[in-house]
Amino acid sequence: MKYDSSVDINIAKAPTSKIDSVDFENLKFGHIFTDHMLVCDYEDGAWKTPEIKPYGPIQLDPSAKVFHYGQAVFEGMKAYRDDNDQIWLFRPDENFKRINKSSARLAIPEFPEEYFFTGLEELLKLEKDWIKKGFGNSLYIRPFVIATEPGVLASPGTKYKFMIICSPAKSYYTGEVRVQISERYSRAADGGVGAAKAAGNYAAQFYPTNLAKDAGFQQIIWTDANTHEFLEEAGTMNVFFRVNDTLLTAPTSDRILDGVTRKSIIALAEANNIPVEVRRVTVQEIVDAAKAGTLKEIFGAGTAAVINPIQGFGYKGEKYELPKLTDTYASFFKNKLMKIQYNLDKDQFGWRYLVKE
Template sequence: MKNDATIRIDIVKAPSSKIKSVDFENLTFGNTFTDHMMVCDYENGEWQQPKIRPYGPIELEPSAKVFHYGQAVFEGMKAFRDNDDTIWMFRPEENFNRINKSSKRLAIPEFPKEYFFKSLEALLKLDKDWIKKGFGNSLYIRPFVIATEPGVSASPGKNYKFMIICSPAQSYYTGEVRVKFSEEFSRAADGGVGFAKAAGNYGAQFYPTNLAKEEGFQQIIWTDANSHEFLEEAGTMNIFFRVNDKLLTAPISDRILDGITRKSLIAMADVYDIPVEVRKISVKEIVEAAKDGSLKEIFGAGTAAVINPINGFGYKGEKYELPKLTESYASFLKDKLMKIQYNLAEDPFGWRYEVKE
């Protein structure tokens, strides 16, 4: 492995930028992409030189194993620009570690740390104009890796492509969200790949989520595969419940993603003396709390939205509305976390990562 000082990124700049054609005041999340992308190929048993190229299509054979056996994992990260034009990332080493953890579970070779950080920083510097100032504005970063070896034999690929693409984003708002507690479908099972950011995990969610939407819900809170008695995750986010003044969240496992926002919120809650219990949470417990008025909040936590408040839920044909709070844990924690991300507050945790010019 080359050390950081000897790594060279092969950069080909786009002949012109499309940034002037983008309406940054009206962005649809994940639909607009910057001028460049990073590509690194795995061939002959090792990762080759990282390259930065103009954003555009890639060519794959129809028999590429990613299409047939789903060898694909990804990450979600963000970059922020503060009022002094400094660019920051939020806990990027956690994302790096997690994509390699996901890769290992799908028999994909792990990506070198030096390649990841050097190529990512080079990409952000090249497309820095796409990172806009303003609380809520950010650049969403999508690293992913796919199996590219042609062949339909049921075996891991020998060739892979690690890529990073970037998309400008605004403050994420989805309107009022109501969820359905899953009674039949499960996101993941013991011993499976639920802890990994495997592409197939998310594709498998679409059908039951569509069914929930037909009933008037926007998302699903998944229950355990064995009994459907315990609440685990909400759609693509970790989930928190506030019962009286205590926050509850499920423990991570081989079924539940080790969310970076989740673990950050738990750490922040401790600093601000908000009691948190990390334990199994039963459907029965939350339904009873909703009935007796002790259930104050439910919110999802993830990179895209940071925190997404939930207004109500449905279970076994019954619908439950949550109270509208003027001072919620969700809004308090979201504000504190985002101020760290945008360098508007002290970072006692050491989470900010500066992208130096």
């Protein structure tokens, strides 16, 4: 990856660090943040010089357009430390391209590549002590953009704030997960913003997810908005189904997020001669496979959990349990991915990105 690395970044270091007060063995995902953050403002038609400053509150006008018209997009990525104390990112070019794709869909100006990578690398150099060794330890990275222009006129903003904040993370485990296949609610519609990591997409999921939790499930598998016949995503993750030994997943579209973990699993499946079909998957074929005993696995795929196995699902008042296997695709892909991320295995795809100190 080539970009202009001569970009100036204004850096103001925190006078003290809070790292010694953090219990790294008992981290709750996304609750503790590092000492610094990257901030870059868009004004007068251009992105200004990025700054790294101590982590802390930001001040916004109550009429800032992000509050009223929802111009907000974000990304999720991680940094890993290997056994030789090198720090790695996993396919950050995909995150960069996707945040700009999301921005364009919400009429937000795209962020310069050299600002993104230079700012991110400088931030990670400052926060390197927060990235702990050990399989499963990582630093979760959250880039995001919000509209900051004051005013309640319904129009795109002319001022924006791009930021990156970081949060130390351990292995993500949520216990046994059972999902409800949605018969009414959808995550996104044709022509909508489902392919963008728009903040509003996630807000719209909370209410139907709460209904599923009230019914005894932990998450939802979303169905298409037109017919509710096709399976699309699981909660906030892409979803895979294993029928016999074939892996099935929905194609990306303007409804379905182009997940980095998703596309990595597909590439790994193809490289390891595991049959994979990227096509529309019907609710009925998965129900029929569950009844016939040919549905072996369902799992979600995303940055936070990498892969999250699903033990069962509910649909139209019926509940279906999946077999408990000892040799699963979910564990195979998770192990393969994490070994690449932690520089413990050959990276035949060129996915790893070394953060140079």
